[in-house]
Amino acid sequence: xxxxxxxxxxxxxxxxxxxxxxxxxxxxxxxxxxxxxxxxxxxxxxxxxxxxxxxxxxxxxxxxxxxxxxxxxxxxxxxxxxxxxxxxxxxxxxxxxxxxxxxxxxxxxxxxxxxxxxxxxxxxxxxxxxxxxxxxxxxxxxxxxxxxxxxxxxxxxxxxxxxxxxxxxxxxxxxxxxxxxxxxxxxxxxxxxxxxxxxxxxxxxxxxxxxxxxxxxxxxxxxxxxxxxxxxxxxxxxxxxxxxxxxxxxxxxxxxxxxxxxxxxxxxxxxxxxxxxxxxxx
Ligand code: GUN
Numbered sequence: 189x190x191x192x193x194x195x196x197x198x199x200x201x202x203x204x205x206x207x208x209x210x211x212x213x214x215x216x217x218x219x220x221x222x223x224x225x226x227x228x229x230x231x232x233x234x235x236x237x238x239x240x241x242x243x244x245x246x247x248x249x250x251x252x253x254x255x256x257x258x259x260x261x262x263x264x265x266x267x268x269x270x271x272x273x274x275x276x277x278x279x280x281x282x283x284x285x286x287x288x289x290x291x292x293x294x295x296x297x298x299x300x301x302x303x304x305x306x307x308x309x310x311x312x313x314x315x316x317x318x319x320x321x322x323x324x325x326x327x328x329x330x331x332x333x334x335x336x337x338x339x340x341x342x343x344x345x346x347x348x349x350x351x352x353x354x355x356x357x358x359x360x361x362x363x364x365x366x367x368x369x370x371x372x373x374x375x376x377x378x379x380x381x382x383x384x385x386x387x388x389x390x391x392x393x394x395x396x397x398x399x400x401x402x403x404x405x406x407x408x409x410x411x412x413x414x415x416x417x418x419x420x421x422x423x424x425x426x427x428x429x430x431x432x433x434x435x436x437x438x439x440x441x442x443x444x445x446x447x448x449x450x451x452x453x454x455x456x457x458x459x460x461x462x463x464x465x466x467x468x469x470x
Pocket of ligand 1: 237283284286287308328329357454
């Protein structure tokens with residue numbers, strides 16, 4: 189039987205409608221949530237991501253400050269910009285679009301962001317809270333994946349979960365969230381031997397490796413929930429995930445599409461974190 193397709197676009201639209209109400213309630217109190225996004229350089233994919241974030245903010249009633257900096261921006265200039273945004277009481281969220289151009293130190297930049305304004309959840313204190321069971325801002329992509337799993341009605345307690353990919357953006361925080369939910373978690377990566385042996389054991393399979401269609405139906409356990417975080421643009425401009433959708437849907441129990449799966453959820457979570465920060469300010 190073909191998999192149930194998990195519609196992230198619809199789920200995100202629902203969440204964004206709720207968030208727009210929270211935003212309106214804040215506006216009635218004279219508080220406009222504000223997200224500042226810094227984009228350094230001209231990476232085409234990053235430009236698309238930033239454009240999508242801007243549109244979502246505008247629709248929800250969140251003020252969007254777009255800060256475009258040239259590829260040859262010096263570290264000190266970027267650092268100063270972050271510090272200025274930290275000090276600006278009207279800015280609730282700060283996001284530095286990743287990847288930064290070569291020569292800029294991303295870890296240093298992330299460490300400079302005020303953790304309360306770190307709406308991406310990438311600051312060491314937020315990541316540390318996630319790793320140790322504390323309270324902090326959780327990175328939006330894995331948080332969005334968890335929300336899709338919850339909405340599918342799939343329980344995680346005691347399940348075999350396999351995360352393919354170990355990035356700070358996605359794989360690593362995803363593994364921590366699954367662990368918090370009492371799944372038995374395996375993290376696979378580029379050096380993993382016999383990847384398919386691991387993925388075929390997974391009741392819950394989450395993939396974030398930036399490799400178009402790498403996970404095929406033959407690597408999926410029948411009935412599994414498969415969450416595809418990948419966004420890859422092929423030469424013919426078509427956007428596909430890390431999972432081969434057509435073969436995986438014949439085997440999986442639940443599957444997220446690309447586009448229209450995890451991507452819209454990431455943006456909804458970003459809005460949620462920005463609005464929550466504004467609520468704390470109010
Ligand atoms: N680049 C790709 N995804 C993301 C994200 O969620 N946040 C940031 N800051 N950069 C990204």
